[in-house]
Structures are given as C-alpha cells and as structure tokens.
Amino acid sequence: MASKIVVIGAVNGKFSEMFAKLATLHAKQNFAFAIIAGDLCANIGTAADADREELAKLLRGDITVPLSTYFALGAQSLPVEVVDVLEKNEGELCPNLSVLGRKASIKTSDSFRIVAVGGAHAGSGDQVVPQYAAYYTDSDAQAVGKGLTNADIVVTSDWPAHIRDGGESQYTVASPAETESIADLCTSLKPRYHFSASEAFYEREPFFHNGPTPRSVTRFISLAPYGNSAKRKWIYAFSLEPSADAPQNLPPGCTSSPLTGTKKRKLDSQQSDFNTFRYANGNGTDHYQPDYRRQKRSRNNAPPTPSQCYFCLSNPTCEKHMIGSIGSDVYLTTAKGPLSTRQTFPDLGFPGHILLIPVQHQPTISAMTPAETRKSIVTEMQQYRAALQSMLVEKPKGADGLAKLGAVTWEISRNSGVHLHWQFLPVPVDMVRRGLVEAGFDQEAANLNYPKFVKGFKEMEEIEEGNFFKVTIWSEALRKEMVMPLDGDFRFDLQFGRRVLGKLLGLEQRTHWKDCAQTVGEETADAEVFKEVFKKFDFGLEEEEVS
Incomplete structure (x- = not known):
C-alpha cells in the first residue's frame, strides 16, 4: 500500500515556522514520515541570538515536531550541544526528530529503505571519522551501500557526478x-528517489538504470532552502509503495542513466592501424587515419585498396571462416569480438551479432556504381536484414505469441570512411516496446554533446544525402528509424553503437571488440551455428541451388 512522504530542503534553524507549516500539511495529508534533506541548524559561526534561542527551544521540547522526521547531515557542522544530545540519545534529537548521519541505511516502520550520505566530500581516504562530523569519504559512500541492491530513497548532501548530463x-x-x-x-x-538540497530547486528528468528488464527508474530532486527570498520550491510531497517492483512502462521524458555516460576510457583503436577495427567497430576512418580532420592524407597514407581492406573478399587475409552467407552483392559475417555472447541470447545458440557487408569497396551507398548495382545492393542489404529478423521471429515466443527478441541495426556512412557495412544485434523485445533503445541512443548522444537524432522521414532523407549515423529499431509490432548528421568538426566515437547497446544489455565491459577476443576455433563454431540457424532464411543458398 502506498504511503505519502514529504521531503524538505535546508531548514537553517527556522524550526518554529517550518514545523508549524509541516503540522498544517500533515493534518491534511497524513504523511508516513518526513525527511529534511539539507542543513537542519543555522551556521554555527554566523548564528544570531534568535537562531540560538530557536535551537534551545527545540532541545527543551518547546517546539513540536508533528510526525516522525529524519534529518540529513548537511555540509555545515552541527552545534556541539546537538552532537551531545545525539550521542546520548542514539541519534534522536527530540521526540519525532532523528538524524540520518554521515552514512546510514535504515528501514522505517513502514518498510521503506532509506540510505543517506551526509556532509561535504573529503576525498578517498578511509580514516576514522567522528559519527556526526560534517564530511564523508569515498569509502563511506562505498560502505553504506555494501550488501544492498536497492533502496526506496537515497539522501545525499552532494549531487551525483554527471547528473545533469543529457x-x-x-x-x-x-x-x-x-x-x-x-x-x-x-x-x-x-x-x-534521490534527494539533495541546494540553493535552488532542481528536478532532473527520470532516468532508468542498466540491468534486466523491467528497468529501475530514479528521480533526482534537489530542494531549495525553507523560507528562501526567491520563493524557490523547498518542499516535495509524493506517494510511494515500499519495495515496489520496477515500472513496466517508462514515465514521460525518461532517459537512460547519465551517471555512467562520461566515464570513457581511451580507445586502443584510436591509435591503431586500420586493420584493428576488423568487423566489430565503425567504417574504419578513425582507425586508419586518426587525424583525418587535421591533415590531408598524403600519398604514403592513402586509404586501403580492396586487396588491403579486411572487408573485401579479394583480400587474402579476409577471415572467411566467419562468413555465414554470400549473396549477389552482399555477404553476412559474424562479428569479430562480438558485443553479445552465446549466453546473452541462449535461444539462438550463437552470439547474434552479425555484419551485413556489400561486396563493393566503397565508404557509402551513394558512392557505389553503377546506379543499377547501387540499387541492387540496397535491396539485398534490406533483404538480408529482413531474413535475420524472420530468423528471430521463428525462435521461442513470449506469452503474447510474439517473438521474444527485437533487433537494432546501425551504420556509419561517411565519405571519409573505408568500407560501408551494417551491424545487426538482437535485443529483448521489451526494450523496444518500452522505448529503452531509442532513449538509450538519445541519452548517449546528449552525454557526448553530439547532434540530436532526427526522426522525421523528410528530415532523415535530407541528412542521408551527407554523412550520417543511422539506427533502425525493429520488433514484430514496431519499426523506428533515427539518424544523426555527422557533418561537423566533432570526433565521432566509432564504438558509439556498441557503447549504447552495451549499457542497455549490461555488457559495458564488452564495449570494445578487443576486450572480447575469441579463438579461431570459437569464431568458426559460432559461424557454423549461425549458418545452421539461418539456413531456412538464407536466400543466398536458394540462389546457389537454382544455379
């Protein structure tokens, strides 16, 4: 059963006024409990006589706290007399008013789990800190969550890094x-809910976390001080059911989590030769020519020819043991260093990460000639994608009779690229239905300050006349396309598609293909399973039989 909860920003010693207002609201709303997310007391060094008298009245019991209230330890040190009372009364300052402290994990009488980290950040040390000191370390933040996998409410003095991204x-x-x-x-x-206190009110759009579906959703809210002259919002009331399951549908405006989006590592591929991008990355530009935008290619640094390109069948070192199907103008291959594993989609029997590669060596579809061949390449790419999707539909279905898996196809098309290809990856169909895939790409683009995705048909057509990154999201009941223009001076991350889907699938550690290396035997085994599973849908085999 849901309970009503109220959260308040910094009180700064205004006890009589604030608790009187809270009593009036409580009489109407019948709150289960209240939380003070900011400083309870006035600043010790600047406290006026009126502030000291207010504190004395609170400690004497002359001010009534109308309901069970927990106060966070803010950035200001508590007065000595407050600390003395808390130590004597095991954290209770007066009837109905208890401290959460520097690091706390409590369960209320209504079964709500509240976790708090109070005070100002004091670095990464693990030194012994007094219980009510107004600072915390990274070790404190780690320790308070140890052994817990979830919480109803988190209260912190500091904001999470990157919370405003996206x-x-x-x-x-x-x-x-x-x-x-x-x-x-x-x-x-x-x-x-994650609450904090600040000089002004701030409420971020809700965001969902990585993990199995349905995804947990967090709302971050920071409240202004009580009685502020700008009349900024200082109080927030809401209803909540303790330990309720994650929502089946995303709330309006929900994004993916911004809290991991900017933790980037330097990609090995950015300082590697062209051949290190093999199959599982982008279209090759930044691997082959890292400083392309800052200098022109010289004669000694020309693009690879077909005999040097690892996507070209004419290259003697092309890893043909990974090829799953060859059509007239296009072939399929399992991805080298696949993002997913056999365990990701066990019903498939192989990782599921597939590349669709035109035989013709060109960086974009528009560069392919003649026009008749260009048209047949596009048609065959689309046929192969439709066949892969049909393969997913044939697999075990959900309770609604529809396929358990949807799919995402993405491509990088740039005139400065090397050899165009599409990447195809299954995803749980629930991610497609609930808009998680679309939201994940939108959020990561915002995290990296990339151009926004365009989703209108006419606008996409215009963008696809130039350089672009394109995503196609598919399920039996839905198809969505979104395009990002790549004309600009920003450096586009060739791992972008893998990065987004890695987060959504809980495979962030596999973002870079080099971290997912397989033996030739493992690659061959995956390709053989893929060929067997895809055989029923492989029109390339049908053409061979007819000929």
Whole structure:
C-alpha cells in the first residue's frame, strides 16, 4: 500500500515556522514520515541570538515536531550541544526528530529503505571519522551501500557526478558539488528517489538504470532552502509503495542513466592501424587515419585498396571462416569480438551479432556504381536484414505469441570512411516496446554533446544525402528509424553503437571488440551455428541451388 512522504530542503534553524507549516500539511495529508534533506541548524559561526534561542527551544521540547522526521547531515557542522544530545540519545534529537548521519541505511516502520550520505566530500581516504562530523569519504559512500541492491530513497548532501548530463531541466544558480562516489552509490542502489538540497530547486528528468528488464527508474530532486527570498520550491510531497517492483512502462521524458555516460576510457583503436577495427567497430576512418580532420592524407597514407581492406573478399587475409552467407552483392559475417555472447541470447545458440557487408569497396551507398548495382545492393542489404529478423521471429515466443527478441541495426556512412557495412544485434523485445533503445541512443548522444537524432522521414532523407549515423529499431509490432548528421568538426566515437547497446544489455565491459577476443576455433563454431540457424532464411543458398 502506498504511503505519502514529504521531503524538505535546508531548514537553517527556522524550526518554529517550518514545523508549524509541516503540522498544517500533515493534518491534511497524513504523511508516513518526513525527511529534511539539507542543513537542519543555522551556521554555527554566523548564528544570531534568535537562531540560538530557536535551537534551545527545540532541545527543551518547546517546539513540536508533528510526525516522525529524519534529518540529513548537511555540509555545515552541527552545534556541539546537538552532537551531545545525539550521542546520548542514539541519534534522536527530540521526540519525532532523528538524524540520518554521515552514512546510514535504515528501514522505517513502514518498510521503506532509506540510505543517506551526509556532509561535504573529503576525498578517498578511509580514516576514522567522528559519527556526526560534517564530511564523508569515498569509502563511506562505498560502505553504506555494501550488501544492498536497492533502496526506496537515497539522501545525499552532494549531487551525483554527471547528473545533469543529457537532461533538459536547467539549474539557475552556482553549481553544487558533484562527486563520482555518490554517482556510483546511486547506480548501485538504483533508488526510486534521490534527494539533495541546494540553493535552488532542481528536478532532473527520470532516468532508468542498466540491468534486466523491467528497468529501475530514479528521480533526482534537489530542494531549495525553507523560507528562501526567491520563493524557490523547498518542499516535495509524493506517494510511494515500499519495495515496489520496477515500472513496466517508462514515465514521460525518461532517459537512460547519465551517471555512467562520461566515464570513457581511451580507445586502443584510436591509435591503431586500420586493420584493428576488423568487423566489430565503425567504417574504419578513425582507425586508419586518426587525424583525418587535421591533415590531408598524403600519398604514403592513402586509404586501403580492396586487396588491403579486411572487408573485401579479394583480400587474402579476409577471415572467411566467419562468413555465414554470400549473396549477389552482399555477404553476412559474424562479428569479430562480438558485443553479445552465446549466453546473452541462449535461444539462438550463437552470439547474434552479425555484419551485413556489400561486396563493393566503397565508404557509402551513394558512392557505389553503377546506379543499377547501387540499387541492387540496397535491396539485398534490406533483404538480408529482413531474413535475420524472420530468423528471430521463428525462435521461442513470449506469452503474447510474439517473438521474444527485437533487433537494432546501425551504420556509419561517411565519405571519409573505408568500407560501408551494417551491424545487426538482437535485443529483448521489451526494450523496444518500452522505448529503452531509442532513449538509450538519445541519452548517449546528449552525454557526448553530439547532434540530436532526427526522426522525421523528410528530415532523415535530407541528412542521408551527407554523412550520417543511422539506427533502425525493429520488433514484430514496431519499426523506428533515427539518424544523426555527422557533418561537423566533432570526433565521432566509432564504438558509439556498441557503447549504447552495451549499457542497455549490461555488457559495458564488452564495449570494445578487443576486450572480447575469441579463438579461431570459437569464431568458426559460432559461424557454423549461425549458418545452421539461418539456413531456412538464407536466400543466398536458394540462389546457389537454382544455379
């Protein structure tokens, strides 16, 4: 059963006024409990006589706290007399008012799990810190979440690092402190609500976390101080059911989590030769010519010819043991260093990551000649994709009678590329239905400050006349296309498609193909399973039989 909860920003010693207002609201709403997310007391160093008298009244019991209330340890040190009372009364300051402290994990009488980290960030040390000191370390943030996999509410003084990335909500005053350890805590616990306090009100769009579906969704809200002159929002009331399951449908405006989006490692491929991008990355430009935008190719640094290109069948070192089907103008191959594994989609029997590669050596479809061949290449690419999708439909179905798997196809088309190809990857159909795939690509583009995806048909047609990155999202009941223009001076990450889908599938450690190396025997075995599974749908085999 859902309960009503109320959260308040910094009180800063205004106890009589705030608790009187809270009592009026409580009489109407019957809250289960309240949380004060910011500083409870006024600043010790600047406290006026009126503030000291307010504190004395609270400690004497002259101010009534109308309901069970938990207060966070803010960035300001607590007065000595407050610390003395808390130590004597095991964290209770007065009837109905208890501290959450520097690091706390509690379960309320209504079965809500609240996790709190209070005070200002003091680095990564693991030194012994007094229980009510107004600072925390990275070790504190790690320790408080140890052994927990979820929480209903997280309360922190600092904001999670990167929390505003990819969001449209604006924060109008000086930025508050943000830390990686708080971001890691939120990512680990996947709370339904994460509260903090700041000089102004801020509410980020809800975001979903990586993991199995249905995905946990977090709402991050930071409240302004009580009684602020700008009349910024200082109180937030909501209803919540303890330990409820993750939502089946994403709330409006939901994005993927911004908390892991900017943790990038330097890609090995960015300083490697062309052949290191083999099969599982982009179209080859940044691998072969890292500084293409800053210098022209010289005669000694020309694009690879077909005999040097690892996508060309004429190259003697082309790894033909991975080829699964050859048509008239296009062939299929399993991906080298596939993002997914055999365990990702066990019903398939092989990883499922497939590349569709035109035989003609060109960086874009528009560069392929003659026009008749160009048209037949596009047709055959689409036929192969449709055949792969039909293969997924034949696999075990869900309770609704539809396929359990959808699919994502993505491509990088640039005039400066080497050899165009499409990448095809199955995904759980629920990700498609709930808009998780589309939201994941939108969010990662925002995290990296890339151009926004265009989704209107006419607009996409115009963009596809130039350089672009394209995503096609498919299920039996839905098809969605989205295109990002690549004309610009930004450096496009060739791992972008893998990065997004790796996050969605919980395979972030496999973002780069070099981290997913297989033996030739394993690659051959996967290709053989793929050929057997795909045999029923392989029109290339039909052509061979007819001839």
